[in-house]
Amino acid sequence: MKNKCILVSKLRYTQCALAVLIAVGTLTYAHAENNNSKAAVLETIQLQAQGNWLDDVTAKKVFEHAGARTIIDRKRLDETASVTIKDALKQVPGVQVQDNAGTAGSDLSLSFGVRGLTSRFSPRSTVLMDGVPLAFAPYGQPQLSLAPTSLGNIESIDVIRGAGSVRFGPQNVGGIINFNTRSIPKQFQGNIAMTTEIARNGNVKLSPNLFLGTTLDNGLGLALLYSGTQGNGYRDSNDHNNINDVIFKTAYAFTDQDQIEFNLHRYDGKADMPGGLTTQEYKADSNQSTRPYDYFEGHRTDGALKYTHKDDANTFELLAYHTDTYRNAVMEKINDTDKNKKQLRNAPRTYQVTAFEPRYSHAYVLGNTANEISIGYRYLNEDSKEYIGRSAWYKNGTTPLSVDGYSAAAGKTIAHAVYLDNRIDLGAWSITPGVRFESIKTRENYYKLNANNSIKNEVSTHVKSNEVLPNLSVLYKVNDQWNVFANYGISFGPQQYSQMAKIDDTSKLAVSQTDGLNPEKAKNYEIGTHYLGDALTAEFTVFYIDFDQELLRYNLGGTEGWTNLGATKHMGFEFGARYDFGQLNDALTGLSTYTNLTYTHATAAAGIRKGKDLSFSSRWVANIGLGYKYEQWSINTDVFAQSKQVAPNKDDLVVEDSAAMYGSIPGYATMAVRVGYDLSRYLNGFKVAAGIKNMFDKNYFTRSSDANGGKFQGQPRTIFLQTSFDF
Template sequence: MSNHLILSGIHKPTKISPLTRAIQLTLTCLATQATFAADSDSHSVNTLQTITLQAEGNWLENANAEKVQKHAGARTIIDRKRLDEVAATSIKDALKQVPGVQVQENNGTGGSDVSLNIGVRGLTSRLSPRSTVLLDGVPLSFAPYGQPQLSLAPVSLGNIESIDVVRGAGSVRFGPQNVGGIINFATRAIPKDFAGNVSLTTEYASGTDQTKLSPSLFMGGTLDNGLGLALLYSGTKGNAYREANNQIDIDDVMLKTAYQITDADAVALNLHHYEGRGEMPEGLTAKQYAENPYQSNQSQSYFAGRRSDVSLRYTHQDERNNFELLTYYIDSFRTSNLGTNQQRQDGTPFKRLDNAPRDYSVFAIEPRFSRAYSIGNTQSEVTIGYRYMDEDSTEFAGRTDYAIDAQPGKFIARTSSKGGTKAHAFYIDNRFDLGNWVITPGVRFESIDTHNNFSAYKSGNLLNTVNPSIQSDEWLPSLAIMYKATDNWNIFANAGVSFGPQQYNQLATTNSKTGIAISTLDGLSPEKSNNYEIGTKYLGNGLNAELTAFYLDFNKELILERDALQNGYWTDLGATSHKGVELGLAYDFAYLADALEGLKIYSNYTFTKAVAEAGNFKDKDLPFYSRHTANVGLGYKVNQWTVNADMFAQSKQHSPGNQESGIYQIIESLDGKYGDIPGYSTFAVRTAYDFGEQYYGLKIAGGIKNVFDKQYFTRSTDSTGGKYVGQPRTFYLQTSFDF
């Protein structure tokens, strides 16, 4: 297999990696073994004829604990039952239950309630750029290739049935940003019989007099003719715990339809619309934070966006074949006003307002075919898939000055761009069941053509335009091996290559001195990482446990830095390594003794060491991740009562500053942007009562997050950087009933 990259019209061949050669050799050996078995053991063939084979196909579909157990890689599912039990009132709360996932508090330009900041295994968490994040298999990002950030995360907890986090052995099926794994949010399924549910969560932040409401509605069913319909709604209204973090207004609605054409054929159509707005408080200086960590002076700053998408899925499944055709169209818009304090040359203070409206559209079509077959004494499944994706991007950046307490004037253009991507992805994998062994080699091929016509302006007048483009062809091999030690215990290992193409804003920027538009193709390149895992899983007898050791070898990682004028620019951080251990555990004590029925424990712990392997910060920790994170929860159910207690903890993080300075800053800077971030732990409790069917399934729950009102913070280094206080003690009340 060849591996090459075309950059600025220059063809650069790359040698075949040892991992690629290993997979080629494995495929050859397996094919030889299968042929030998077929020729030498005809009795085995006759025996296997009585075995019913069925292709699994899309292993993200209807994910559950059993599917996780069979997956030859680190994977965790948080289902709705678990979400209802723990003190989770948001997607961010829910993801803290997953080993290896770190959730950053709202901060900087990702500081609104419509954004999502998650990092996996020490990868950057700001706007979640290095994981493939999906909603029912459809990408959540504005543009998966050119703009993968989740400054607008169009997903709400009330509509979610389960959260499936695949941290290993998924890069062949899904991409392109998959070094941080795959996160799939599965929405609530259409019920067979008519059912409905309405709920409301009310949160009150202690000491701030801020209240936030999160209503949700679900209703649906299947008609006698096989047509299924469901309406889902989830929203958030009100104010968060910071000043100028108010006027949160989020509406997330979905219409799901499904029709069973025949016993083997089905079609599903989903219509989804998300609209959200939230204010963004600024970061505080060290002095401001000491005076009042909840204050804000930037009432003009907000983030808003909308997304409309439609997806159509056709499936055919018979005894041995599984075919799926998924096509979707996404239309997204986002805008933001960002106010910052500035100073003129004579020392006179003034406020500046930046505006950044952006439009994106994505069309994709994804056919996938799987077939189960047997050769000799092997049972196998081969899957072949393809995806074509077409993206379009229009971005604008404007700026205006305005007096304090005055409304802004007209925005003067600073930059504008029109970008696009056409991408083809092909993949094939084959699962071989060889007795107790399951071996799955595979390869993904990405062919990507991206361009960005980027213009720079001065005082609203065009300076110049550059037209960078890049064409990338990448082979991404993978090999996963699982040994079934017992019916309950598996051991697995896998290796794969992950890939992140250059984004639109990584193709061009402005010169910080002259302001003219320049191409960055000569200085930046796509990202690649070799990922390795070895681990074990146990499921049964009340115990669900997973232990995984991981290693990510990033050959070139890109990082967003800031110059002296706080203008952002992308630079090559160089090689980085991410290694660590993840542990997930859940146990039902009823299997130990009848007297302990209703008592459960669930926990996770992750050790991560993510360091730079090159540059001025070589051997130093990467910014904004914790080496240690842990979550421990205890639940007890007796009759209609349920009580839960949860603890979350993370160790310190670093905000070391610009690596080009050569100074790894651990002491807090006056502006609050740089310096170490202390670790912390928080506790939460929740009590619920289920009134039962005679009261229409009425449930009432109350809880407290951050029971001991632990004050903690994070930092931001972007244009609105500084210190950001974490969530204070928060009381919440949840009510729901069925109809």
């Protein structure tokens, strides 16, 4: 009976989505007929293969994409109070950014969730930089506890929240995010910049940036990018950062249609983790840190080689890359029974990933339709070595003991992915059916070690997955400025290394935990509309995610494991708009505004919280910004707001405990102001700006229940100064 109810529920949602799609199609078709639209017959057919739609993103490409998509370009990043990538992502509808908390509490990490999906280390989205995955193990460990990218090196952020499961994967329930680094210029260009943040307690954090680029007479393009962060955050202690991010880019066009590119990237970082506070500690001093030894460090070296051929009807691309990543977290653990004892823990891990991806697109005419067929393949090989160390217990006030071996793991994944889609343009209609096939083999060897690091016992687990993932998108062009779209796709996430084996807390033996677990799957639906005009740019999307196969971590009586009972449902809408008042009246030239509003109802579909809101998910998130330019002056103000969240304990109670790990998280709103002045009349290319984040010093906080969890204060009033020089 229960299964029957679930089936009926799913059918109702599917029927509802189809009904809305049919209604939208009927209305737009009627609109087209009334305006003598060329929906049925093409007078002329223009052929052009688009190929990889992550390349050369423009407002027009975003408009023509049959799904919810937002681009944040360098101009917008420079004008708003975006000092970090997290600041920038808060301007995207549907994206919820988690503040630094728990083991995700360093400036090296990136935690965001799309449409109510879990945000800790961003595990539900495919995150790329110039098309290369940022996750240190895209299949076996797709988290961003180390996020090797910096805002100063970014030219634009491309966020696709749906309809991406065919071409990109595997973790794409929360869409695709691609960070495009600064491109190589045709003529010599340089830029040097510095952002200085001054926290309320006087702590100073510096973020220097450097860009040099040119294309030589022989056609060879070269660019050097650097972005860093050094200094202290707003916590009074244990809040130091030292991050350096360097990219060397080359490109050579040896014909008008053929180009080869090579990028070399090195990221090094170390950042303290101040940790959470108990209820009493937070009440006494919300800025303090009681964790003097906690820090996170890591580095990544990667190289990418890309060959591209483009002509009017064909696009071919071959991307090959290799990444080598190291990360380590060091934390102090308090004994559960004897609070006077502590233990030092660390978790060094290394990952290597090698992959190559050929893609081919061909534009052709069939009858009165224009078509583009695209096929792509990816081979990916990843290796991981993970280690967990624990020292003997030591007393408060004594020097921590050295860490002895406890457990280790070695994982390997070989994955093959093939996709095929075909865009069919018939008059005002564009229909794209597609399918992706994933074939994955993963092995995990887990070891229990003696104190001398010799092997005490071992377990080896193997998982094979073969998944067929269909996708269908439809776009109807009402006119040159307005279109409507709908899409459906199945997203997929393989079992990760941490879900395959563990140490049994009772017997202290290594055990397999793959029995009964399935790869994660979700059905994604979108219906929406785009508008791209001279003054107004707008998007509105209704979405529904049926995450019926989601793995959930549990802890029962000290025994940890994973269960399939993690199903969730996410539904809501997203609205985003920008308006240039100068198009309305010349007297308003230079005045513009933007606004975003997202409603997300994300609930558990199984387990103890069935029907209740998911943890760390706000139902409402909103932005509104106003900008004004007059001669050399620019003024921007931005307001961000999110509604309350919950962090229930294992008994499903939303009550603050003494450790402050659980309880409610009130909603809040903050305001930022930035004033800039262009000094080019005195020194060509020189600009300065000053601003305030959290202008009214709103007191807000979040929580975490992991190894160094508790209560975390949000960023208080912070002054920032910016200088830049273009040459």
